[in-house]
Amino acid sequence: MTNQREKESWIVFLDLLGTKDSAKISSSQYPLKIETFSHTLLEHAQNIQADVKVRFFADSVYLQCGSFSELVDFVAAVRWTLFSEQIFFKAAIARGELEDRPIVQHVTEGRLHPFDVSGSFFGPAAVGVYYAQESFKGIGFTIEKNALKADQVDRTCHSAFPVDDEASNWVAFRDIRHGGGEIGGPIPSVEEIEEQENTIAFLDTILEAALRANTKRKNLARYYLSQFISCIQSSNFEDIDFHDRQWRNFPPIFYHVFMNQSTRKGYQAIRGSRLLFFLIAAKVLETNGARSVPRYKDTACNAVCNEVVRALVSQKLTTEPFSKFPGDLIASDVLEDLGRRSVSLRMRGH
């Protein structure tokens, strides 16, 4: 009897970042990092309720999984755990099988010069996902867009990474969407920020790593931007409001990028971070308000729309052209509305 369900198989190639530096800086740091990385991966992989293959080599790993939803749960848990421990990686996900063919070991012991061979060859899908990871200039995951079925798209989100030092050109990709546990829920008011302390600490960790990267090499922090973009894309902006001169019901990423002065300065120190501010503003504008139409089309939402644009104007973020933002992230009509509001505010002396 044939199985009516189409057999699924996905592969991930995951490469640990910063190992070169760890190995250079401290002989103990490198093995510790590798050990934490491999243990975390294996422990989370053991929870996958589907066929799994894991193949480690050096500071990288191939993983094959027989279920998309199980794979997404796995990668979200790995991202949360390792990023929280300041262990960063970049990875690509694609459909396919590893088709690994182990090379037979030839160990000749007891001779003057022992001969020891081991390893595996992998199939073409493994090569493809390796190169997808190589060309991905961000942190976290990139998933092959065309491989997704309609019901799988919801678990991913649009994101982008900059391709040049100036962060003026962007490449769009799809990331695994952050779940509610990672990205947190709406914060009723700034006094209740501790309710989402966990997500704030998670974002702090990534921002600190980005700023540290900038001290190692100029503009290195831009590699972290894709993760912030994915966080914004995964957040819920439905309930955000501006009332009595106070932001209400905002997602943690909004607080971290927009409201908190010290972290905002941190973001502004990253070349290309202007996109984060615009993306947040666009999310506020394009999300449906109380009357189920996008806020920027609803005059009842003018206060909240104008306030978010006013923040961009006051940070002097609207003086340069808006044209170079990736279209997958900010729709042209939203950007146009944003531009109109910013000009109007500047004309009125804000």
Place this chain on the structure above:
Amino acid sequence: MSTGARILLAAVGQNNVTNFPIPVIQKLWELRLLSAKKNLAVTAGIRLSGVSIHPILGSPQHRNFSEWSAARGFPIPCGQSYRFIVSDNGWDTLPTVVTNNPLLVAIDLQKADGYLGPHPLDVDVAHTGATVKTVANHLADFLLDISFANSYLPAQIIQGTLGPTGTLKELFRKKVIFAHQAGHLAEETAPYVSFSALARKSDKFGTEAHLDAFVRLWDEFMLRVISGAQISREQMARTILNYPSYRNQLPERPLLRILEDAPQGICHLVVQKRSMEARTNPKLRNKLDALLTGLDSRGSGGRKFGLSFGDDPPLHAAELAASDAIYLTRVYLGAK
């Protein structure tokens, strides 16, 4: 007492892994303890030290804890290491409390903060409950408490009290009995209690009220402990001089004389620092002069020091300590 408080995060399921406060726990020092450390150093002359955090994440697949922890290097000696297991589910086994690991606290993640007592599987293991939102505060409470015990003067007094054959386990039991007798703890069966947790009650961690109550609890306990401790004033002088900040700063004989003259109880050692700010800022210099003049002070020039007696540090001491013009140290003195 050497360093190393290890936090072991264990039995975190795939479904709730992102609800678990790993980032907060990773940043526990930065988010909670650093400000408490600064505050206590300035306002009470207490230097927290000797605790570092090494979180390790577990999963429910590894129910055999001994085997699982062995694979993670836990049997490897790492100085004095305190272990905290945070679990979303019950364990089949628990690691044994040994000399190198004098304390094990098992925190069950549940819907409400729970009772502190001995663990059903092992009476030497402290067992308590916390929610996902409160677990970081619980861990901070334990670490603050252990940091206080690790700070150099309490450590010396504790060692003097326990004697050559004493174990930290005995001291922890003394703390529990003290807390029970003082009416802070309902039962006296737990192997350990954190004074920070008792002091916090419903307060947020690190508030002025919380830290003040925490210091008062330790004061009461230390005064009870030192009344039975065999620590001579000479030993105390040597202990102070062994501290890196004081090694080349204080003359031995005057320090011994000042300690010999001091009554039993709490006092504060004020030591002038070679501070440019104190030399060039007239307001600060005046306050420093006023402070040292008012104390039983010894030494001359930039090496002046003095003792003040009583539970509270002398006037201006906090401001001068915050401005880096003095070292301020809380000292517990036993009977002569």
